[in-house]
Amino acid sequence: xxxxxNCTPLSANNESRGALVVFEGLDxxxxxxxxxxxxxxxxxxxxxxxxxxxxxxxxxxxxxxxAYRTNKSQLDDHTIHFLFSANRWEKRxxxxxxxxxxxxxxxxxxxxxxxxxxxxxxxxxxxxxxPEIGLxxxxxxxxxxxxxxxxxxxGGYGDCRCLPTLG
Numbered sequence: 001x002x003x004x005x006n007c008t009p010l011s012a013n014n015e016s017r018g019a020l021v022v023f024e025g026l027d028x029x030x031x032x033x034x035x036x037x038x039x040x041x042x043x044x045x046x047x048x049x050x051x052x053x054x055x056x057x058x059x060x061x062x063x064x065x066x067a068y069r070t071n072k073s074q075l076d077d078h079t080i081h082f083l084f085s086a087n088r089w090e091k092r093x094x095x096x097x098x099x100x101x102x103x104x105x106x107x108x109x110x111x112x113x114x115x116x117x118x119x120x121x122x123x124x125x126x127x128x129x130x131p132e133i134g135l136x137x138x139x140x141x142x143x144x145x146x147x148x149x150x151x152x153x154x155g156g157y158g159d160c161r162c163l164p165t166l167g
Contacts, residue, residue: 018048018104020095020136024112025144026151034144035106042104050098053108054088061087081118085131088114095136111135 021038023031035051042049055065065083067073075083088111098105111132118128 016102018099018102019139020099020105020107021140021142022107022110022112022138023142023144024109026146026148030144030146031108034142035108039106042106048101048103049106050103051106051108052091052095054091054110054113055084056087056091059087059090061090077118077121077123081114081123081128082131084114084117085111088132088135092135099136107138110138110141112141 023035025031032053035053039049039051056062057066061083064073065080065087068075068080068083095105111129115125115128115132119125
C-alpha cells in the first residue's frame with residue numbers, strides 16, 4: 001500500500017533530525033512489545049527516543065474514538081475514519097517539532113492501519129488515503145507478520161470494534 005507518496009517528508013538537510021519509525025501489523029502481532037524493546041535499546045545507546053501510539057486517546061479527538069470503540073457512541077464508518085485521521089493530524093505539529101529537535105519517534109500504528117481497517121470495512125481505498133495527505137512520511141515502516149489464527153491465540157484478539165469479523 002503506497003500511502004507515503006502523499007505524505008510530507010521532513011527536510012533531510014538536518015543531520016540531527018530524529019527518525020519516524022512506524023510499526024504496523026494485526027492486533028496482537030507484537031507491535032507494542034517490539035516498539036518498547038526498540039525504545040529501550042536506543043535509549044541505552046543515548047538516543048532521544050519516544051514511543052507514540054495511535055490512536056492517541058489523550059487528545060479531544062482521541063476521546064471521541066475511545067467513546068466509539070467502547071460502544072458509547074455510534075458513528076458512520078466514514079466518520080470514524082476521519083476521526084482516526086484527525087487524531088494523527090492533532091499530533092502532526094508536535095511530531096514535526098520533536099523530529100526536527102532530534103528525537104526519534106517509534107509509532108505503534110499510523111496511517112497504514114487506518115486505511116487498512118476502513119478498506120476492510122468496504123470503504124474505497126483511494127478515498128481512505130485522501131485524509132492522510134500531508135502527514136509526515138515515515139522513514140521506516142516495520143510490518144509484523146502474523147496469521148490471524150496465531151494472533152487469536154494471544155488473547156484479546158478481535159476486541160476492536162473497528163474491523164468487521166473476518167472468516
